[in-house]
Amino acid sequence: MKIYKSLDDFPVITRPVVTIGTFDGVHLGHQKILKRIHKIAQRIKGETVLVTFWPHPRMVLFPEEHGVRLLSSFDEKCRLLASFGVDHLVFIPFTKDFSEMPSEEFIRSVLVEKIRTKILVIGYDHRFGKGREGSFDHLKARQKDYHFELEEIPRQDIDNVGISSTKIRKALESGDIATANEFLGKPYSLEGVVIRGDQIGRTLGFPTANIKIEESNKLIPMDGAYLVRVNTGSDSYGGMLNIGKRPTVSGAVKNIEVNVLNFEGDLYGKNIEVEFLEFLRPEKKFGNLEALKEQLQKDRQQALAYFGSGKIKPHDK
């Protein structure tokens, strides 16, 4: 997959089959569209193009709304889209100025002149351009002038799935990993570098790798303990992860930390990915470290029962 951070770099390609959207999370609904463009491209021996925006339009249009929580960081989105067969991924830098572009101009300058769209595939409810004025009907009316074919993803194909990035965000914020993963079609994940913590973990017999997330807008699931798959790049392990302020040790800031099962070694400075598999329990304040340790032992028993012992197989991506 080729990635373009500006439209200026977009080359002339063979029979572009194009779709547009933010595609945050690349969930099952998005995957349907990606499969559709892939199939059309195979049929007409063309190449697939996804036109997306960065930063997320809501972050630019409503900067006072601090609540935009992303399901996928820039890098995660690139990796996911590549795995679904996108050949060309175009990031249009989303600015206030760009958001003022009338939909007619967007179609002409971006879809027709730059990308030379052969077939455009969009959802029945997709809106684009200034004030969200552009729509499928609008494109249909002007189709002859633009010389591209249009394919609509019908209402039933989108609504029947009942999936939206908003529903996935709500599920994750309430610890409902099962629903989030079902809608995503894969486990929700976080990635980041392992940083130093207070070094209490090792004294409890439960060293924990503290993960620093690079993308500050990435959605962090509800506080609590989870079963996760830990991917170090070369290997995958089962793990138990905690999100929260660690009230037992009077932690001040929210931490994300994972105890990797059947692992010994140094993870400081390494980049790791954690995939959320199950919610274990809410975070609690224990009377003392001994009580916390007892709980962690119980958590470990549950984790071992879930994963079995030893290395586990990485998730099929």
Ligand SMILES: Cc1cc2nc3c(=O)[nH]c(=O)nc-3n(C[C@H](O)[C@H](O)[C@H](O)COP(=O)(O)O)c2cc1C
């Ligand atoms: C699976 C798991 C569950 C945890 N649950 C709690 C909890 O319920 N309450 C709490 O105060 N800390 C909890 N912790 C956090 C511990 O307090 C933490 O691992 C310890 O403070 C070590 O911190 P350090 O990595 O900075 O040394 C949990 C940690 C893990 C790995």
Ligand SMILES: Nc1ncnc2c1ncn2[C@@H]1O[C@H](COP(=O)(O)OP(=O)(O)O)[C@@H](O)[C@H]1O
């Ligand atoms: N099984 C393990 N799970 C997590 N980290 C481990 C494990 N074994 C060793 N480590 C190492 O120990 C560190 C965590 O130890 P800990 O005492 O909790 O210190 P810190 O407070 O700095 O996280 C990890 O960052 C990692 O480098």
